[in-house]
Amino acid sequence: MNIPKTLEWIGSTTGHLSLIDQTLLPGEARYIDCRTVDAVWEAIRVLRVRGAPAIGVAAAYGTVIGTRAKIADGVEPRLAVALAADYLATSRPTAVNLFRALDEMRRAADEAAPGRMVAALLDRAIAFHRADQQMCRDIGRHGAELLSDGDGVLTHCNAGALATSGMGTALAVIYEAARAGKRLKVFADETRPLLQGARLTAWELQRAGIDVTLICDNMAASVMASGRIRKVVVGADRIAANGDTANKIGTYGVALCAAAHGLPFYVAAPSTTFDLNLPDGSGIPIEERAETEITEGFGKRTAPVGVRVYNPAFDVTPARLIAGIVTELGVIRPVNAAGVRSQFPHAG
């Protein structure tokens, strides 16, 4: 199966980060070389690399590159790490995974001998990268059990290989089921306003040889009514302690339609997506994004000038609509506070 590689470290401690430029997809699959911390910063900033896990891994490698340059300029090694990490933290200030990756690199620096700082950081970045890939495989393995041969499966947005440094989260479930010989028919919501489903999910599933059909978001209910969808699998941006799940705008509507048709709705996400400090989804802040994403989403004005626009980036799907949450640790089912607690016995 030809699952795209989102990013890769090329070479040794003198090497660089190579990543697929997602702003050019689906028209062109071009890999760019990031040889400076500025290039990594810019790639995160303008979404050449996107998806919480992929951003984290890119930032880890970016710290290696930035530290190496500072040390070459004569900066003391630990200070060099701090400067590189602080700089990368400004690339996308709302990405929690970015900070987690940078903290990991700062810890690596604390533990390293100053004389082999770059090598120690690279080792840690590679370990971080491998852990992300393993997480994806484990989610895929646990989730694949939920899909049956012949299933029609709906997904929303892109929780795929392109969002991680491995085979994805929601799409890992599909890839692993397909690898196990299950024939699936996937429907991909285009996912307005930014069309991650059309641009990214349709592209990576098609490339991997998975049977994929692109639909507009507002067609999902009708395809469900026709009997062609048996299950829904989506990713998550943040999950509260009771299982309420924030994900890309439109996910909640899909969950309501799935419930109305008696279809199981699954969430697949790394365990790091849980925020156990939030008792439920009501505390999850919903980012509002630029109006022009809706009014000029395709380089052309398609709405009247001056019209009021509401553009929430996420919505919250209540736990009661979720049949199971797949993490690298297993499947949480039923989805409620007790179910979540049973997967994190040492938390809180």
Added chain:
Amino acid sequence: MNIPKTLEWIGSTTGHLSLIDQTLLPGEARYIDCRTVDAVWEAIRVLRVRGAPAIGVAAAYGTVIGTRAKIADGVEPRLAVALAADYLATSRPTAVNLFRALDEMRRAADEAAPGRMVAALLDRAIAFHRADQQMCRDIGRHGAELLSDGDGVLTHCNAGALATSGMGTALAVIYEAARAGKRLKVFADETRPLLQGARLTAWELQRAGIDVTLICDNMAASVMASGRIRKVVVGADRIAANGDTANKIGTYGVALCAAAHGLPFYVAAPSTTFDLNLPDGSGIPIEERAETEITEGFGKRTAPVGVRVYNPAFDVTPARLIAGIVTELGVIRPVNAAGVRSQFPHAG
């Protein structure tokens, strides 16, 4: 209230049809003059004029123009009408209202003295136009009762003034409620793939001074969950004898979300929308449209080449999800075969 005029006959029997070119909206509100039957045919064909009622009225006036030219060329008056009507029938072969309008003009020709054919046709076209405007006002009047001061109202696609020769159907309900002093906050789904909500509904409501907020289709559920929507009003393309309603793709999903939030979902449409020969919605054929509407909807390719696409133009909302159907005759409520029969006592 500044409700746009979709089309208008200018002058006497030597006059012409003026219509707003909807392909230029929302960027430009330009009226074009149709002085030949070819110009009317082309306007219908390329959707400069759209919406079943508006197409019907345009075709009626087009018959006047076409007949006049044929008679001037020496064609026998009744044959001239037949030629003009047959030609216009090819402009949009699936538009039922188009055929109804042309039949009306053929009947007018049968009843007219050959010596005053053009005048008789124009009288009939004007009567047909006035009846459409009256139908809109009556729908608005009956439907306005369903809305309360302060309501948030969601609508989908464009069942507005721009779809009729009057004040619209679903939007007539909103216009008449606003006229009665009710303050409404309208949410308009952009309505992928062709964005009639963004391009047309947002434009005409904004112009009329109605508080309108544009959202992507996949945001409706989340806005409902936030409590900002109290009622849903949409149009219809075809309604079966039991109240099952075919309308623009996405309507069914909106109805499911409304039901999940306990919000009444209303359909507003002329009584001519009912097809009493269809016992229920299962017999309504669903047109599939070009893939490029989804993959290149904005003049730019946004999906991988060769990806499979499903693009149904309509979906069917079952009667059980519809709180009421507003026609020019009143409100059908509850929506079921008996309710529909009670509004059409002489049918079937």
